[in-house]
Amino acid sequence: MATGARTRTKTTKGGARAAERSVILTGVCGRLGRLLLRQLHREGRVVGIDRRDFPDAPPDLVHYRLDIRRKACRDVFRREPAQAVVHLGVMHDPRISAETRHTWNVEGFGRVLEYVAAMRIPKLVLLSSAAVYGARPDNAQFLLEDAPLLASGRVSDIRDLVELDMLAQTFFWRAAECETVILRPSFIVGEVHNEIYSYFRLPITPRLLGFDPMMQFVHEADVVQALRQALRPGVRGIYNIGGPGVLPLSRVIARVGRPAAPVPHVLARGLLDRLWRLGFTDFPGREIDYLRYVCMVDDRRARRELGYAPAKSLDETVAAIREAFGD
Amino acid sequence: MPAPRRRPSPPRKPRSPRSRLGGDVSLAPLEPPPTAPVVRAPSAQFLHGRGGAVGRVTRELAHRFRTAIDSEFDRQYERILAELGPGDFDPFGFDLGYARYAVHFAAALYRRWFRCKVRGLENVPPGRALLVANHSGQLPIDGMMIATALILDHQPPRLVRSMIEKWAATLPVVSTFFARCGQVVGIPENCRILLEREELILVFPEGARGISKTIDRAYQLEEFGAGFVRLALENRAPIVPVAVVGAEEQYPSVLNLRALADVIGAPAVPISPLFLLGPLGLLPLPTRYHITFGRPIVLGGEGDEDDEQVAEHVRVVRSAIQDLLRRTLDERKSIFG
Numbered sequence: 001m002a003t004g005a006r007t008r009t010k011t012t013k014g015g016a017r018a019a020e021r022s023v024i025l026t027g028v029c030g031r032l033g034r035l036l037l038r039q040l041h042r043e044g045r046v047v048g049i050d051r052r053d054f055p056d057a058p059p060d061l062v063h064y065r066l067d068i069r070r071k072a073c074r075d076v077f078r079r080e081p082a083q084a085v086v087h088l089g090v091m092h093d094p095r096i097s098a099e100t101r102h103t104w105n106v107e108g109f110g111r112v113l114e115y116v117a118a119m120r121i122p123k124l125v126l127l128s129s130a131a132v133y134g135a136r137p138d139n140a141q142f143l144l145e146d147a148p149l150l151a152s153g154r155v156s157d158i159r160d161l162v163e164l165d166m167l168a169q170t171f172f173w174r175a176a177e178c179e180t181v182i183l184r185p186s187f188i189v190g191e192v193h194n195e196i197y198s199y200f201r202l203p204i205t206p207r208l209l210g211f212d213p214m215m216q217f218v219h220e221a222d223v224v225q226a227l228r229q230a231l232r233p234g235v236r237g238i239y240n241i242g243g244p245g246v247l248p249l250s251r252v253i254a255r256v257g258r259p260a261a262p263v264p265h266v267l268a269r270g271l272l273d274r275l276w277r278l279g280f281t282d283f284p285g286r287e288i289d290y291l292r293y294v295c296m297v298d299d300r301r302a303r304r305e306l307g308y309a310p311a312k313s314l315d316e317t318v319a320a321i322r323e324a325f326g327d
Numbered sequence: 328m329p330a331p332r333r334r335p336s337p338p339r340k341p342r343s344p345r346s347r348l349g350g351d352v353s354l355a356p357l358e359p360p361p362t363a364p365v366v367r368a369p370s371a372q373f374l375h376g377r378g379g380a381v382g383r384v385t386r387e388l389a390h391r392f393r394t395a396i397d398s399e400f401d402r403q404y405e406r407i408l409a410e411l412g413p414g415d416f417d418p419f420g421f422d423l424g425y426a427r428y429a430v431h432f433a434a435a436l437y438r439r440w441f442r443c444k445v446r447g448l449e450n451v452p453p454g455r456a457l458l459v460a461n462h463s464g465q466l467p468i469d470g471m472m473i474a475t476a477l478i479l480d481h482q483p484p485r486l487v488r489s490m491i492e493k494w495a496a497t498l499p500v501v502s503t504f505f506a507r508c509g510q511v512v513g514i515p516e517n518c519r520i521l522l523e524r525e526e527l528i529l530v531f532p533e534g535a536r537g538i539s540k541t542i543d544r545a546y547q548l549e550e551f552g553a554g555f556v557r558l559a560l561e562n563r564a565p566i567v568p569v570a571v572v573g574a575e576e577q578y579p580s581v582l583n584l585r586a587l588a589d590v591i592g593a594p595a596v597p598i599s600p601l602f603l604l605g606p607l608g609l610l611p612l613p614t615r616y617h618i619t620f621g622r623p624i625v626l627g628g629e630g631d632e633d634d635e636q637v638a639e640h641v642r643v644v645r646s647a648i649q650d651l652l653r654r655t656l657d658e659r660k661s662i663f664g
Contacts, residue, residue: 137496137502137512138496138512138514141517141520144516208499209499210498210499210501211499212420212506213420214418214420246416248416248420251416
């Protein structure tokens, strides 16, 4: 693998020649990929890799319609002298079988790591999630970056993400010269189609009877800002991205404005799972722990070292949930 | 808050003056407000009361619970609100607006049901501190009474954040209720944040072992966990030993069904002979609470000491509490008086 690195990596890290070197975005066709692209493509060359088509791509985007696991992908990395790789290509679709998704995610990211190491790309950014810590009754109210990632114990859907996160952590020592950054944002709201979007899209929002955990949300625009800050040379490590504030779930539901139905937690899992299997919702019942216990993060490190500060207020962030539905 | 409801009542007998900390109506050090109705001793009411129907008694009790506490409570609570602002939720889910009702109820229990006698409140230092208390009484009413003492009788009123069992966080309703009233799951990270904010933390190092003791082991302290000492050292917070006497007898438990507790995942399942009385047996006995705050203990160290040194500190605090308990028990004449 190391042979591919011969000529391309003579350039210095970041710095003077950064302008002509590109940023590789995996999963560029997703919502966050597009938002980040919109900001980056004005400043330099951006290379996108995604299985999906990108019909309205800006003309200066070099888009490769590729499965990240394909061999052709290595050629892209070899051809493009990249200054950074931002891995957004994590498949979340709960409709795809867990096995396929797991192979795709872990294998795909494994390849990315391999190429980054081989081509000596100086920066790798992974967008993980605060959900990897898991929602548990004995969680600290605000989890620090060194808290164990315990989500996979109960929620199999997040297992992929936990595994990617761990893989990226091994990269801190496996490729010490590469500045690896792992961002763990709380629930991202906006037009991103994720679990929280599916949850609030239900015609009646289920709540767990007698539980009302405090929650954090972060606006997609703020996540994009954090990604950009992570791309700055010199930045490395794990950063929690909390958001502008905390609110109890019940308040958020009230502000979104859909009717809510409290469901006893012993029934909720089965009920939601059934709805999910029948295709009524994309919110899998397995994730109800996040409606029961706190899973919030302490983002002081990101604020201190990245200069991260959410531009959207708490009100704007919560309002973004409703706006995403267009009503 | 509803205004104190006054009923026309028969002429009142003059009340004998009570000691400063004698509970009941002499709400030292506050002057009784001019509008506060004077309430007669319960015995007089039951002997001379008209009617006698259960409904009437209940109404009377509810009335007694509310009156004379309202104005005092409101005044103290307004002071808290004035200091902290009406605000919304704090990051731990504390909601002062919601908690107001709970604290008001607790204030009624504090003055009327358990008639708390509090000593040594001046030992609670301003700023961060750890209150370390013995735990007893099957239900954590002792924590509630300590917190109420600091709201009603401490000048200025102070909010206490108590550290709760993580098991409580898995319970519906209870978990939310606790969070809204400012309780926090007892994890070092949470304590650290609160201490940094110069808050007052209440810890029961005996944990579930202490609260679920049977009556034959009343006032014998269980083993203490050592986490609180490390917390105090790391955050340079003084430790205030607190002894609660009276809570042990509120639910005299003779048996703890450990096997059943394991099955349902609860820390304990106490059995009290009073359960034979039916629903009435679920009420705690109106024992008198004696809450004593000891002199603050300032430990020297950084928090990274080895276990033996920490264990030594734990022993110091434990014996301070045992001492306070012994002295209070010696002075106590009856569990109700």
